[in-house]
Amino acid sequence: MQATAEQLITETEALYSFEENLLLQRQKQQESNARSYPRRIPLALKRARGIHVEDVEGRTFIDCLAGAGTLALGHNHPVVVEAIQKVLADELPLHTLDLTTPVKDAFVQDLFAVLPTNFAQKAKIQFCGPTGTDAVEAALKLVRTATGRSTVLAFQGGYHGMSQGALSLMGNLGPKKALGALLNNNVQFLPFPYDYRCPFGLGGAAGVEVNLRYIENLLTDPEGGVLPPAAIIVEAVQGEGGVIPAQDAWLRGLRELTARLGIALIIDEIQSGFARTGKMFAFEHASIVPDVVVLSKAIGGSLPLSVMVYQDWLDQWQPGAHAGTFRGNQMAMAAGSAVIRYLDRENIPAHAEAMGQRLRGHLKNLQSDYPQLGDIRGRGLMLGVEVVDPAGNTDHLGHPPAFGKLASFIQNECLKRGLILELGGRHGCVVRFLPPLIITAQQVDEVAERFASALKAAVQRL
Numbered sequence: 001m002q003a004t005a006e007q008l009i010t011e012t013e014a015l016y017s018f019e020e021n022l023l024l025q026r027q028k029q030q031e032s033n034a035r036s037y038p039r040r041i042p043l044a045l046k047r048a049r050g051i052h053v054e055d056v057e058g059r060t061f062i063d064c065l066a067g068a069g070t071l072a073l074g075h076n077h078p079v080v081v082e083a084i085q086k087v088l089a090d091e092l093p094l095h096t097l098d099l100t101t102p103v104k105d106a107f108v109q110d111l112f113a114v115l116p117t118n119f120a121q122k123a124k125i126q127f128c129g130p131t132g133t134d135a136v137e138a139a140l141k142l143v144r145t146a147t148g149r150s151t152v153l154a155f156q157g158g159y160h161g162m163s164q165g166a167l168s169l170m171g172n173l174g175p176k177k178a179l180g181a182l183l184n185n186n187v188q189f190l191p192f193p194y195d196y197r198c199p200f201g202l203g204g205a206a207g208v209e210v211n212l213r214y215i216e217n218l219l220t221d222p223e224g225g226v227l228p229p230a231a232i233i234v235e236a237v238q239g240e241g242g243v244i245p246a247q248d249a250w251l252r253g254l255r256e257l258t259a260r261l262g263i264a265l266i267i268d269e270i271q272s273g274f275a276r277t278g279k280m281f282a283f284e285h286a287s288i289v290p291d292v293v294v295l296s297k298a299i300g301g302s303l304p305l306s307v308m309v310y311q312d313w314l315d316q317w318q319p320g321a322h323a324g325t326f327r328g329n330q331m332a333m334a335a336g337s338a339v340i341r342y343l344d345r346e347n348i349p350a351h352a353e354a355m356g357q358r359l360r361g362h363l364k365n366l367q368s369d370y371p372q373l374g375d376i377r378g379r380g381l382m383l384g385v386e387v388v389d390p391a392g393n394t395d396h397l398g399h400p401p402a403f404g405k406l407a408s409f410i411q412n413e414c415l416k417r418g419l420i421l422e423l424g425g426r427h428g429c430v431v432r433f434l435p436p437l438i439i440t441a442q443q444v445d446e447v448a449e450r451f452a453s454a455l456k457a458a459v460q461r462l
């Protein structure tokens with residue numbers, strides 16, 4: 001979302017014929033200049049079901065953006081619709097601030113039941129305002145209060161939301177540069193173990209080891225220049241930053257280091273959580289126990305909801321320390337419960353893993369004909385293809401440079417073929433696949449077919 005160059009956005013808009021549509025014209029006239037998705041995905045939608053959306057002109061698209069990863073079970077899944085209808089039919093209070101209700105209690109039990117036991121047994125939950133960003137804000141306040149420290153460490157390429165606190169943790173400078181001072185004095189950025197573009201020019205196990213050594217040195221050197229931090233915040237798979245999975249060994253090393261140094265480890269599972277990566281939560285691949293987990297997107301079953309779950313040693317803030325009116329959305333909790341139960345009952349993590357492998361196989365097959373597909377990576381159904389320019393100068397690891405323009409052409413050609421995909425990563429060069437987790441094998445094959453045809457056309461456009 002954040003990385004696409006304005007110039008590329010304009011090209012996509014101009015190429016797309018749906019621009020003639022009245023709704024799109026009005027949207028362009030009346031909505032803020034900050035609008036983002038409609039510039040690259042200029043659709044006016046009227047109906048949706050499963051992995052498909054239909055626009056007002058009757059065209060059907062496969063939705064591999066799925067509300068930026070929100071729609072774990074796709075659009076209007078029967079269990080979600082039924083849960084929402086039941087809340088209405090039973091005349092339950094729709095809004096309760098943070099007062100408890102049977103729906104809320106059931107939701108908490110359902111969530112705790114799918115969190116790893118060694119995390120859940122000492123966990124507390126805070127209901128946050130409805131966005132993922134708000135859970136991140138809450139986490140910052142929680143760890144600062146509990147530790148009495150103000151510094152937070154974040155990672156290059158990280159994305160944690162758009163409020164000013166969360167923005168100060170963001171790697172991408174685009175949305176920050178117009179704002180001047182954020183919390184920047186208290187945020188230190190660390191290199192993420194981005195294997196394909198290893199910041200240390202090493203990659204593999206050596207890249208992981210040096211990365212951890214760098215962080216350890218920074219935190220233990222008495223003249224390292226960084227005040228002891230309250231926390232380190234990290235995505236186990238960076239999403240907006242370009243679908244970059246952290247290696248399990250690295251995440252384990254980071255956990256070991258932070259535990260040893262008394263630094264809270266905040267895992268941002270807002271995008272990667274709820275079966276997306278082939279486990280219920282992405283940090284489970286590394287078998288670690290975080291101190292704080294922030295959750296949103298899929299947790300509300302398509303409706304706005306966010307929570308922070310944390311170890312009880314951090315529960316030192318005072319009553320009212322993080323409040324907010326919209327923390328009691330009963331429909332979102334009922335829908336969220338329905339999603340969590342379905343994911344668990346139907347073993348959707350295993351399905352996401354299998355479908356992810358299938359899609360990855362198709363993409364790898366294409367790679368032999370298209371050197372422009374530089375790196376195919378991700379976990380489960382959180383996949384990305386880093387698009388490169390094979391004619392460009394290679395980096396330390398022998399990899400060609402990012403090719404955002406081609407990625408933008410691919411996205412546009414996919415849209416013409418009824419496939420919605422988003423871009424991410426540096427220079428907008430990563431084509432991202434975030435389909436609903438209920439996608440079938442046949443539908444995965446269809447996605448791959450449309451992608452292959454779009455890729456061919458995009459390369460011809462260069």
Ligand SMILES: Cc1ncc(COP(=O)(O)O)c(C=O)c1O
Nearest residue numbers: 131132133159160161239270271
């Ligand atoms: C990892 C991660 N954290 C935080 C956020 C912010 O969530 P929201 O957009 O709901 O504020 C996002 C959104 O994409 C995200 O991907």
